[in-house]
Amino acid sequence: MTPSERRSFLRVAAAALAASPWLASAAEDMSKEHDMHAMPASWKxxxxxxxxxxxxxxxxxxxxxxxxxxxxxxxxxxxxxxxxxxxxxxxxxxxxxxxxxxxxxxxxxxxxxxxxxxxxxxxxxxxxxxxxxxxxxxxxxxxxxxxxxxxxxxxxxxxxxxxxxxxxxxxxxxxxxxxxxxxxxxxxxxxxxxxxxxxxxxxxxxxxxxxxxxxxxxxxxxxxxxxAPDPPYSAGTPLSAPPEVTKMVAEMFKDFNPKMRAALVSQGFYDSASKGPQQ
Structure with missing residues:
Protein backbone atom coordinates (compact mmCIF):
# COMPACT_ATOMS: atom_id res chain seq x y z
CA MET A 1 0.00 0.00 0.00
CA THR A 2 1.44 3.35 -1.06
CA PRO A 3 1.46 6.32 1.36
CA SER A 4 -1.34 7.92 -0.67
CA GLU A 5 -3.43 4.75 -0.56
CA ARG A 6 -2.81 4.42 3.18
CA ARG A 7 -3.99 7.98 3.78
CA SER A 8 -7.14 7.33 1.75
CA PHE A 9 -7.81 4.13 3.67
CA LEU A 10 -7.36 5.87 7.01
CA ARG A 11 -9.82 8.57 6.01
CA VAL A 12 -12.50 6.14 4.95
CA ALA A 13 -11.84 4.01 8.04
CA ALA A 14 -12.39 7.04 10.24
CA ALA A 15 -15.58 7.82 8.37
CA ALA A 16 -16.91 4.31 8.87
CA LEU A 17 -15.88 4.33 12.51
CA ALA A 18 -17.73 7.59 13.02
CA ALA A 19 -20.95 5.86 12.01
CA SER A 20 -20.38 3.07 14.52
CA PRO A 21 -21.63 4.21 17.96
CA TRP A 22 -19.50 1.73 19.87
CA LEU A 23 -16.33 2.99 18.13
CA ALA A 24 -17.11 6.70 18.04
CA SER A 25 -14.21 7.58 20.35
CA ALA A 26 -11.79 5.72 18.08
CA ALA A 27 -13.08 7.71 15.11
CA GLU A 28 -12.50 10.95 17.00
CA ASP A 29 -8.92 9.97 17.73
CA MET A 30 -8.29 9.07 14.10
CA SER A 31 -9.82 12.35 12.94
CA LYS A 32 -7.40 14.28 15.17
CA GLU A 33 -4.41 12.34 13.89
CA HIS A 34 -5.30 12.41 10.19
CA ASP A 35 -6.57 15.27 8.03
CA MET A 36 -10.24 14.52 7.41
CA HIS A 37 -10.85 17.66 5.33
CA ALA A 38 -9.54 15.82 2.29
CA MET A 39 -12.25 13.17 2.59
CA PRO A 40 -13.96 12.75 -0.80
CA ALA A 41 -17.48 14.11 -0.92
CA SER A 42 -18.67 10.67 -2.03
CA TRP A 43 -17.81 9.24 1.39
CA LYS A 44 -20.54 11.25 3.07
CA ALA A 228 -15.25 -13.52 6.67
CA PRO A 229 -17.70 -16.44 6.24
CA ASP A 230 -16.14 -19.79 7.09
CA PRO A 231 -19.07 -21.93 8.30
CA PRO A 232 -18.43 -25.21 10.12
CA TYR A 233 -20.64 -27.03 7.60
CA SER A 234 -21.14 -26.78 3.86
CA ALA A 235 -24.91 -26.93 3.84
CA GLY A 236 -25.95 -23.38 3.00
CA THR A 237 -27.63 -24.19 -0.33
CA PRO A 238 -29.68 -27.10 -1.65
CA LEU A 239 -26.73 -28.03 -3.87
CA SER A 240 -24.19 -28.17 -1.06
CA ALA A 241 -26.35 -29.65 1.71
CA PRO A 242 -26.80 -33.42 2.00
CA PRO A 243 -29.88 -34.50 0.00
CA GLU A 244 -31.69 -35.73 3.10
CA VAL A 245 -31.20 -32.34 4.78
CA THR A 246 -32.45 -30.46 1.74
CA LYS A 247 -35.49 -32.72 1.56
CA MET A 248 -36.26 -32.21 5.25
CA VAL A 249 -36.06 -28.41 5.00
CA ALA A 250 -38.12 -28.35 1.81
CA GLU A 251 -40.80 -30.30 3.68
CA MET A 252 -41.01 -27.48 6.19
CA PHE A 253 -42.39 -25.25 3.43
CA LYS A 254 -45.01 -27.68 2.11
CA ASP A 255 -47.81 -25.86 3.96
CA PHE A 256 -46.35 -22.34 3.87
CA ASN A 257 -45.86 -22.00 0.12
CA PRO A 258 -49.46 -22.87 -0.79
CA LYS A 259 -50.69 -20.33 1.77
CA MET A 260 -48.50 -17.61 0.29
CA ARG A 261 -49.49 -18.58 -3.23
CA ALA A 262 -53.18 -18.44 -2.29
CA ALA A 263 -52.73 -15.05 -0.62
CA LEU A 264 -51.17 -13.63 -3.78
CA VAL A 265 -53.82 -15.09 -6.04
CA SER A 266 -56.55 -13.67 -3.78
CA GLN A 267 -55.06 -10.22 -4.42
CA GLY A 268 -55.37 -10.66 -8.17
CA PHE A 269 -52.00 -12.10 -9.11
CA TYR A 270 -51.97 -14.74 -11.81
CA ASP A 271 -50.56 -18.16 -11.01
CA SER A 272 -50.17 -20.63 -13.85
CA ALA A 273 -50.03 -23.53 -11.38
CA SER A 274 -53.42 -22.80 -9.88
CA LYS A 275 -54.91 -20.86 -12.83
CA GLY A 276 -55.44 -17.90 -10.55
CA PRO A 277 -56.72 -14.53 -11.81
CA GLN A 278 -54.64 -12.15 -13.90
CA GLN A 279 -53.66 -8.88 -12.30
Whole structure:
Protein backbone atom coordinates (compact mmCIF):
# COMPACT_ATOMS: atom_id res chain seq x y z
CA MET A 1 0.00 0.00 0.00
CA THR A 2 1.44 3.35 -1.06
CA PRO A 3 1.46 6.32 1.36
CA SER A 4 -1.34 7.92 -0.67
CA GLU A 5 -3.43 4.75 -0.56
CA ARG A 6 -2.81 4.42 3.18
CA ARG A 7 -3.99 7.98 3.78
CA SER A 8 -7.14 7.33 1.75
CA PHE A 9 -7.81 4.13 3.67
CA LEU A 10 -7.36 5.87 7.01
CA ARG A 11 -9.82 8.57 6.01
CA VAL A 12 -12.50 6.14 4.95
CA ALA A 13 -11.84 4.01 8.04
CA ALA A 14 -12.39 7.04 10.24
CA ALA A 15 -15.58 7.82 8.37
CA ALA A 16 -16.91 4.31 8.87
CA LEU A 17 -15.88 4.33 12.51
CA ALA A 18 -17.73 7.59 13.02
CA ALA A 19 -20.95 5.86 12.01
CA SER A 20 -20.38 3.07 14.52
CA PRO A 21 -21.63 4.21 17.96
CA TRP A 22 -19.50 1.73 19.87
CA LEU A 23 -16.33 2.99 18.13
CA ALA A 24 -17.11 6.70 18.04
CA SER A 25 -14.21 7.58 20.35
CA ALA A 26 -11.79 5.72 18.08
CA ALA A 27 -13.08 7.71 15.11
CA GLU A 28 -12.50 10.95 17.00
CA ASP A 29 -8.92 9.97 17.73
CA MET A 30 -8.29 9.07 14.10
CA SER A 31 -9.82 12.35 12.94
CA LYS A 32 -7.40 14.28 15.17
CA GLU A 33 -4.41 12.34 13.89
CA HIS A 34 -5.30 12.41 10.19
CA ASP A 35 -6.57 15.27 8.03
CA MET A 36 -10.24 14.52 7.41
CA HIS A 37 -10.85 17.66 5.33
CA ALA A 38 -9.54 15.82 2.29
CA MET A 39 -12.25 13.17 2.59
CA PRO A 40 -13.96 12.75 -0.80
CA ALA A 41 -17.48 14.11 -0.92
CA SER A 42 -18.67 10.67 -2.03
CA TRP A 43 -17.81 9.24 1.39
CA LYS A 44 -20.54 11.25 3.07
CA UNK A 45 -24.16 11.29 2.04
CA UNK A 46 -27.56 12.34 3.29
CA UNK A 47 -29.63 9.28 2.44
CA UNK A 48 -33.05 8.71 3.93
CA UNK A 49 -33.39 4.96 4.51
CA UNK A 50 -36.67 3.34 5.46
CA UNK A 51 -36.45 -0.20 6.89
CA UNK A 52 -39.83 -1.87 7.35
CA UNK A 53 -40.47 -3.87 10.52
CA UNK A 54 -43.49 -6.09 11.17
CA UNK A 55 -44.41 -8.79 13.72
CA UNK A 56 -42.91 -12.16 12.89
CA UNK A 57 -40.17 -10.86 10.60
CA UNK A 58 -36.90 -12.77 10.66
CA UNK A 59 -34.50 -10.91 12.94
CA UNK A 60 -31.33 -11.54 10.90
CA UNK A 61 -33.08 -10.43 7.72
CA UNK A 62 -33.34 -7.01 9.35
CA UNK A 63 -30.21 -6.82 11.51
CA UNK A 64 -27.65 -7.76 8.85
CA UNK A 65 -28.56 -4.98 6.41
CA UNK A 66 -29.28 -2.54 9.24
CA UNK A 67 -25.74 -2.96 10.61
CA UNK A 68 -24.24 -2.14 7.23
CA UNK A 69 -26.60 0.70 6.29
CA UNK A 70 -26.22 2.33 9.72
CA UNK A 71 -22.51 2.65 8.87
CA UNK A 72 -23.20 5.07 6.02
CA UNK A 73 -21.89 8.41 7.25
CA UNK A 74 -24.55 11.09 6.92
CA UNK A 75 -27.40 8.67 6.26
CA UNK A 76 -30.54 8.53 8.40
CA UNK A 77 -31.94 5.06 9.03
CA UNK A 78 -35.63 4.91 9.95
CA UNK A 79 -37.08 1.77 11.56
CA UNK A 80 -40.62 1.86 10.21
CA UNK A 81 -43.61 0.03 11.72
CA UNK A 82 -47.39 0.39 11.95
CA UNK A 83 -47.18 1.71 15.51
CA UNK A 84 -44.45 2.79 17.91
CA UNK A 85 -44.87 -0.38 19.97
CA UNK A 86 -42.07 -2.94 20.05
CA UNK A 87 -42.03 -5.29 17.06
CA UNK A 88 -41.39 -8.91 18.04
CA UNK A 89 -39.51 -11.05 15.53
CA UNK A 90 -40.09 -14.72 14.72
CA UNK A 91 -37.48 -15.66 17.35
CA UNK A 92 -38.98 -13.34 19.99
CA UNK A 93 -36.39 -10.59 19.67
CA UNK A 94 -38.04 -7.20 20.17
CA UNK A 95 -37.19 -4.18 18.00
CA UNK A 96 -38.15 -0.58 18.63
CA UNK A 97 -39.51 1.48 15.73
CA UNK A 98 -38.32 5.04 15.23
CA UNK A 99 -41.24 6.13 13.04
CA UNK A 100 -44.66 4.87 11.95
CA UNK A 101 -45.74 4.03 8.41
CA UNK A 102 -47.65 7.31 8.17
CA UNK A 103 -44.81 9.39 9.58
CA UNK A 104 -41.98 7.90 7.51
CA UNK A 105 -40.36 10.23 4.94
CA UNK A 106 -42.32 10.26 1.71
CA UNK A 107 -39.23 10.30 -0.46
CA UNK A 108 -36.75 7.59 0.49
CA UNK A 109 -33.37 6.88 -1.00
CA UNK A 110 -33.64 3.24 0.10
CA UNK A 111 -36.74 1.23 0.95
CA UNK A 112 -35.88 -2.09 2.60
CA UNK A 113 -38.12 -5.04 3.47
CA UNK A 114 -37.13 -8.10 5.54
CA UNK A 115 -38.72 -11.52 5.16
CA UNK A 116 -40.06 -14.16 7.46
CA UNK A 117 -42.66 -16.90 7.65
CA UNK A 118 -46.21 -16.47 8.89
CA UNK A 119 -45.41 -12.87 9.80
CA UNK A 120 -44.59 -12.11 6.17
CA UNK A 121 -47.75 -13.89 5.06
CA UNK A 122 -49.77 -11.66 7.40
CA UNK A 123 -47.97 -8.53 6.18
CA UNK A 124 -48.75 -9.48 2.56
CA UNK A 125 -52.45 -9.29 3.44
CA UNK A 126 -52.24 -6.04 5.42
CA UNK A 127 -53.67 -3.17 3.31
CA UNK A 128 -51.83 -0.55 5.38
CA UNK A 129 -48.42 -2.15 4.85
CA UNK A 130 -49.05 -2.81 1.15
CA UNK A 131 -50.20 0.78 0.61
CA UNK A 132 -47.08 2.08 2.37
CA UNK A 133 -44.78 -0.08 0.25
CA UNK A 134 -46.54 0.79 -2.99
CA UNK A 135 -46.43 4.51 -2.20
CA UNK A 136 -42.84 4.76 -0.98
CA UNK A 137 -41.59 2.19 -3.48
CA UNK A 138 -42.84 4.20 -6.45
CA UNK A 139 -40.59 7.12 -5.48
CA UNK A 140 -37.66 5.43 -3.73
CA UNK A 141 -34.33 5.58 -5.51
CA UNK A 142 -33.60 2.00 -4.46
CA UNK A 143 -36.02 -0.75 -3.46
CA UNK A 144 -34.50 -3.70 -1.63
CA UNK A 145 -35.32 -6.84 0.34
CA UNK A 146 -33.92 -9.99 1.88
CA UNK A 147 -35.42 -13.49 1.84
CA UNK A 148 -39.22 -13.59 1.49
CA UNK A 149 -39.24 -9.81 1.80
CA UNK A 150 -39.06 -9.85 -2.00
CA UNK A 151 -42.47 -11.53 -2.09
CA UNK A 152 -43.81 -8.77 0.13
CA UNK A 153 -42.40 -6.24 -2.33
CA UNK A 154 -44.04 -8.26 -5.07
CA UNK A 155 -47.38 -8.25 -3.28
CA UNK A 156 -47.18 -4.44 -3.33
CA UNK A 157 -46.61 -4.55 -7.10
CA UNK A 158 -42.97 -3.52 -6.96
CA UNK A 159 -41.27 -6.46 -8.70
CA UNK A 160 -43.32 -6.93 -11.85
CA UNK A 161 -40.90 -7.12 -14.77
CA UNK A 162 -37.79 -7.22 -12.56
CA UNK A 163 -35.24 -9.94 -11.95
CA UNK A 164 -35.16 -10.89 -8.27
CA UNK A 165 -34.20 -13.53 -5.75
CA UNK A 166 -35.57 -14.79 -2.45
CA UNK A 167 -35.12 -17.75 -0.11
CA UNK A 168 -34.43 -20.85 -2.19
CA UNK A 169 -37.48 -22.66 -0.86
CA UNK A 170 -39.88 -19.96 -2.09
CA UNK A 171 -38.10 -19.10 -5.34
CA UNK A 172 -40.88 -20.43 -7.55
CA UNK A 173 -43.33 -17.92 -6.06
CA UNK A 174 -41.49 -14.98 -7.61
CA UNK A 175 -43.16 -15.69 -10.93
CA UNK A 176 -46.57 -15.22 -9.29
CA UNK A 177 -45.76 -11.55 -8.61
CA UNK A 178 -44.41 -11.06 -12.12
CA UNK A 179 -40.70 -11.23 -11.26
CA UNK A 180 -38.04 -13.22 -13.09
CA UNK A 181 -36.34 -15.55 -10.55
CA UNK A 182 -32.53 -15.55 -10.48
CA UNK A 183 -30.50 -17.96 -8.39
CA UNK A 184 -27.94 -15.63 -6.82
CA UNK A 185 -26.92 -14.29 -3.43
CA UNK A 186 -27.74 -10.70 -4.42
CA UNK A 187 -29.62 -9.67 -7.56
CA UNK A 188 -29.68 -6.11 -8.89
CA UNK A 189 -32.02 -5.12 -11.71
CA UNK A 190 -32.11 -1.39 -12.33
CA UNK A 191 -33.10 0.09 -8.95
CA UNK A 192 -34.31 -3.19 -7.42
CA UNK A 193 -31.82 -5.05 -5.21
CA UNK A 194 -32.93 -8.31 -3.64
CA UNK A 195 -31.07 -10.76 -1.42
CA UNK A 196 -31.50 -14.50 -1.00
CA UNK A 197 -32.27 -16.16 2.32
CA UNK A 198 -31.55 -14.63 5.74
CA UNK A 199 -27.74 -14.42 5.94
CA UNK A 200 -27.62 -12.91 2.44
CA UNK A 201 -28.67 -9.67 4.12
CA UNK A 202 -25.04 -9.05 5.06
CA UNK A 203 -24.03 -9.35 1.41
CA UNK A 204 -26.90 -7.13 0.33
CA UNK A 205 -25.99 -4.49 2.89
CA UNK A 206 -22.34 -4.49 1.87
CA UNK A 207 -23.32 -4.30 -1.80
CA UNK A 208 -25.45 -1.23 -1.16
CA UNK A 209 -22.68 0.41 0.91
CA UNK A 210 -20.19 -0.13 -1.90
CA UNK A 211 -22.68 1.18 -4.44
CA UNK A 212 -23.48 4.35 -2.47
CA UNK A 213 -19.88 5.03 -1.38
CA UNK A 214 -17.00 3.05 -2.90
CA UNK A 215 -15.26 -0.35 -2.53
CA UNK A 216 -12.79 0.93 0.08
CA UNK A 217 -15.64 2.15 2.26
CA UNK A 218 -17.47 -1.18 1.96
CA UNK A 219 -14.26 -3.10 2.65
CA UNK A 220 -13.76 -1.07 5.80
CA UNK A 221 -17.27 -1.92 6.97
CA UNK A 222 -16.63 -5.59 6.19
CA UNK A 223 -13.41 -5.60 8.18
CA UNK A 224 -15.01 -3.83 11.13
CA UNK A 225 -17.69 -6.52 11.13
CA UNK A 226 -15.02 -9.22 10.64
CA UNK A 227 -17.32 -10.63 8.01
CA ALA A 228 -15.25 -13.52 6.67
CA PRO A 229 -17.70 -16.44 6.24
CA ASP A 230 -16.14 -19.79 7.09
CA PRO A 231 -19.07 -21.93 8.30
CA PRO A 232 -18.43 -25.21 10.12
CA TYR A 233 -20.64 -27.03 7.60
CA SER A 234 -21.14 -26.78 3.86
CA ALA A 235 -24.91 -26.93 3.84
CA GLY A 236 -25.95 -23.38 3.00
CA THR A 237 -27.63 -24.19 -0.33
CA PRO A 238 -29.68 -27.10 -1.65
CA LEU A 239 -26.73 -28.03 -3.87
CA SER A 240 -24.19 -28.17 -1.06
CA ALA A 241 -26.35 -29.65 1.71
CA PRO A 242 -26.80 -33.42 2.00
CA PRO A 243 -29.88 -34.50 0.00
CA GLU A 244 -31.69 -35.73 3.10
CA VAL A 245 -31.20 -32.34 4.78
CA THR A 246 -32.45 -30.46 1.74
CA LYS A 247 -35.49 -32.72 1.56
CA MET A 248 -36.26 -32.21 5.25
CA VAL A 249 -36.06 -28.41 5.00
CA ALA A 250 -38.12 -28.35 1.81
CA GLU A 251 -40.80 -30.30 3.68
CA MET A 252 -41.01 -27.48 6.19
CA PHE A 253 -42.39 -25.25 3.43
CA LYS A 254 -45.01 -27.68 2.11
CA ASP A 255 -47.81 -25.86 3.96
CA PHE A 256 -46.35 -22.34 3.87
CA ASN A 257 -45.86 -22.00 0.12
CA PRO A 258 -49.46 -22.87 -0.79
CA LYS A 259 -50.69 -20.33 1.77
CA MET A 260 -48.50 -17.61 0.29
CA ARG A 261 -49.49 -18.58 -3.23
CA ALA A 262 -53.18 -18.44 -2.29
CA ALA A 263 -52.73 -15.05 -0.62
CA LEU A 264 -51.17 -13.63 -3.78
CA VAL A 265 -53.82 -15.09 -6.04
CA SER A 266 -56.55 -13.67 -3.78
CA GLN A 267 -55.06 -10.22 -4.42
CA GLY A 268 -55.37 -10.66 -8.17
CA PHE A 269 -52.00 -12.10 -9.11
CA TYR A 270 -51.97 -14.74 -11.81
CA ASP A 271 -50.56 -18.16 -11.01
CA SER A 272 -50.17 -20.63 -13.85
CA ALA A 273 -50.03 -23.53 -11.38
CA SER A 274 -53.42 -22.80 -9.88
CA LYS A 275 -54.91 -20.86 -12.83
CA GLY A 276 -55.44 -17.90 -10.55
CA PRO A 277 -56.72 -14.53 -11.81
CA GLN A 278 -54.64 -12.15 -13.90
CA GLN A 279 -53.66 -8.88 -12.30
Missing amino acids: GAEQIGMLMYPGMTALDFVGPQHMLAGLVGAKVHHVAKTMSAVVSDTQLAFMPTVTLDEAPRDLDILFVPGGGDGTLAAMQDPHILAFLADRGRRAKWVSSVCTGSLLLGAAGLLKGYQATTHWATHELLTVVGAAPVQARVVRDRNRITGAGVSAGLDLGLSIVGMLRDPAYAQTMQLLAEY
